[in-house]
Amino acid sequence: MIIEFKILKVFDHHNRGQFIVARQLNFKEPLVVKEGSLLNGIPIFHYLEMYPFSKEEDPQFDIYVFRPTELKGYPKEFFQEGQVVELTV
Numbered sequence: 001m002i003i004e005f006k007i008l009k010v011f012d013h014h015n016r017g018q019f020i021v022a023r024q025l026n027f028k029e030p031l032v033v034k035e036g037s038l039l040n041g042i043p044i045f046h047y048l049e050m051y052p053f054s055k056e057e058d059p060q061f062d063i064y065v066f067r068p069t070e071l072k073g074y075p076k077e078f079f080q081e082g083q084v085v086e087l088t089v
Contacts, residue, residue, distance in 0.1 A: 005086075008081065010080065012076075024064065033046035033087070037088060040079070047064075047065040
C-alpha cells in the first residue's frame, strides 16, 4: 500500500540522524507503519507517539515522525520541507 505525505519539517540530531515530520494527505484514520516500510524508497523507523505542536492543540493523528534507519546512503537534501513523499507499507 502507498500513502502520500507532505513534509512539514526536516531536522538533524547530532547523533541520531535526520528526523522527518510529515502530514498524511487524504487522512481518514491513523496508519500502522510496519517494520520494513519505505519513505520514497528509504527504509524508515516510525515514532509511535506524536505530540501536538503546541500545548493548546489536541493530538494530531495525521502527523507522523519518521527517521531513516540508515544514516548514510542517501543525500542529505533527499527530504525537503514542502515535498510530497510516498510511504510504502
